[in-house]
Amino acid sequence: MVSLQLSKDRLLCSICLDVFRDPVSLSCGHNFCMACINSHWFKITWNRYRCPLCRKEFATRPYPEKNTLLGDIAGEFRQAQKRAIPPPLLPSEVPCDWCPTTAQRKAIKSCLRCLASFCPDHLQPHLRAEGAFADHPLEEPLQDLLTARKCPTHGRLLELYCRRERCFLCALCAFGDHEEHKPVQLDEEARRRKVDLAAIQMDEKKRLKEADRNREEVRKYLEDVKHHALSSELHASTISRMITRLEELQNDAEKYFKTEENMTLEKISGCLKEMKEENVWIRDKIFMLQDLQESCDHFKVVQESESLKADTGPLVSPLLKVDSVSRMRGVDRMLSQLLDGIEKTLENSFVRRLLHNCAGNVELPFSDADEDTASEYVFRLYSAAFKDVQKYLVSITLDSKTAHEYLQIADGSKIVSNISPGCVSCPNLPERFEAKGQVMCTERFFKGQFYWEVKFSVPKVGIGLTYGSIGRKGSTRSSFIGKNSSSWCLVVDGKTCRAWHNGVFVAAGTLKSSVLGVFLNYSAGLLDFYSIRRGSLTLVHRFQASFVEPVYPAFWVGQRAALMLCH
Structure with missing residues (x-):
């Protein structure tokens, strides 16, 4: 200095x-x-x-x-x-024991024989292949090198281990109280411990795999809970529509019976008036006949008897009551049967029992067989929701200009199949996908609500939505549907469904058929995928997004798979 x-x-x-x-x-x-x-x-x-x-x-x-x-x-x-002037050391760093106290550097190794820690400069003698320090064991920097590794009695390095007392010893301690315990060298004890640690490590790896499986099951269960919780919106909407339709039915029934009552009462009033007039005429006729029978004027009897005979005609018919009453009775019977059926369905359905009895940890009050039987009622409840979505049904067609060379389009651009390793001879257009098995539709949507259905042969397909600005060339994330911020895709692979967006996927629900319905609400930013079976809808996954460009239906078709647009 x-x-x-x-x-x-x-x-x-x-x-x-x-x-x-x-x-x-x-x-x-x-x-x-x-x-x-x-x-x-x-x-x-x-x-x-x-x-x-x-x-x-x-x-x-x-x-x-x-x-x-x-x-x-x-x-x-x-x-x-x-x-x-080295930088100041952090509390977690070990200082070099050979550097001056005013300029201590960070140690990178500790020598177990020298009982000292060294910086890169002072470590050089220990790194030479030959020399006095060549055989010194080096470890990562140790904070407790001078305290925990020295014998507190003799101040020497702890290099032996007593298995009986389970303590560390120096060479002098071994000739004292522990002489009969036959202490061993630390390296020998370490080798024995490493064998035990290897067995423990194998057990811990097995436990880790089991823990990962358990965690994955819980995660899937959590996803299922979230998925079914989202479907509550659909159920609430369906129940609300059913209530509205029942109210409309009530109003229509009241209006019908009121109208029928007024029309019938008007007819009956007219009929009663005619019957009253008819009754008065018959009574007058009876009096006239009585007078003629008691009259002594033979000319009058003969003359008026002919006219009285001619005035005899049919009475006013009371059969009009059959038409009105029979119609009202028929409507009343149909309404009674309908309402009784709905009431019994709600009272006996497994859904109602579930909502009343299955909160928290209570066991389900029905078996799987009961659920399959009761599901028939649920299908009836969902039919209204299915019809509501179907009113937004649109017809879409495949755009052959965007189809990858492995895809063959047929049936008026309604069917696409993957014929790889074969190829379709097609020009290399700017809009054509180079990413394998992808194709877009011609139609684009930028406002309103739309619904379309897709049927696939092999569960190895992707059904989604994309902006027109998605990349077409290359096989990077920017051109794969669902792997970027410009597209959304539900990938069906075997029994697994995964919802992809921006390169991240989440587990989706289970498909119960090979027909999939897609509902798009552009303004609300909703993209729903429904599994269709026996005329009912089951929500598989819902994307919530904010669309900023017109969107196109898009598909990925795996090897030996085919896909058909249903309408």
Whole structure:
């Protein structure tokens, strides 16, 4: 440090009192930083230029020359100065035992024989192939090298182990109380422990695999819970529509019976009026007949008897009651049967029993067989939701210009099949996918609600949605449906369904058939996939997004798979 201090005194600028930066030399032989001397002369208000050190005067402003040698020396000194003062150590770092206390560097190894830790510079003797330190064992830096590894009694290295007392010993301890215990060398005990540790490690690996399986089961269960919880929105919407339709049915029934009552009462009132008039006429006729029978005027009897005979006609018919009452009775019977069926369905359905009895940890009140039987009721409840979605049904067609060369399109652009390793002869268009097995549709959607259905032969397909700006060339993430931020895809592979977006997938629900319905609500940012079976919808997965471009239906067809657009 003394020589370093002497060198620094000779390398100081007399103006800034720091080590030279870009030193220059005046004709008098003195050296200054270029910025310092220029700043000094810039402050002079009269034309008298002097050396700041020796005060030698110059007739004109001198232009000092750069001192390259002095600059190199100053630069090397700065680097040496940086190396001489290491950065402060962190609490978790081990200091080098051979560095000065004022400039300790971080140790990278600890010697178990020297009982010291060394920085890279002081470690060099231990790294040589030959020498006094060549056989010294080295470990990662140890914090407790001088405390825990020394015998507290004799101050020597702990290099033996007593198995009976289970303690570490130094060489002197072995000849004391532990002499009869037959202590062993630490390396021998370590080898025996490593064998035990290897067995424990194997057991822990098995436990880890089992823990991973358990964790995966719980994760799948969690996904199922989230998935079925999302379907509550569909159920709530269906129940709300059923309530609305029952209210409409109630209003229609009340309106029908009221109208039928008014029409029938009007007819009956007219009929009663005619019957009353008919009754009065018959009574008058009876009186007239009675008068003629008691009359002695033979001419009058003969004359009026003919007219009274001719006035006899059919009575007003009461059969009109059959038409109205039979219609009302028929409607009443149909409504009674319908309402009784709905009431019994709700009372006896497994869904109602589930909602009332299966909260928390309560066991299910029905078996799997009961659920299959009761599911017939559920299908009826879902039929209304199915019809509601179907009103947004659209017809879509495959765009052959985007189809990969492995895909063959047929049946008016409604069927696509993967014929690999065979290829379809097609021009290399800019919009054609180079990613294997992909194709888009011609139709694009940018507002409103839409629904379409897809049927596949082999469960090795992907059904999704994409922006028109998706990459077409290359086989990177930017051109695979579902692997980027421009597309969404439900991949069906065997019994597994995965929902992909932006390169991340989540486990989706289970398909119960080979027909899949896709519902798009562009404005709400909803993309739903439904499994269709026996006229009912089962939500498989729902994407929630914010669409910023028009979207196109898109598909991936795996090897030997085929896909058909149903409408």
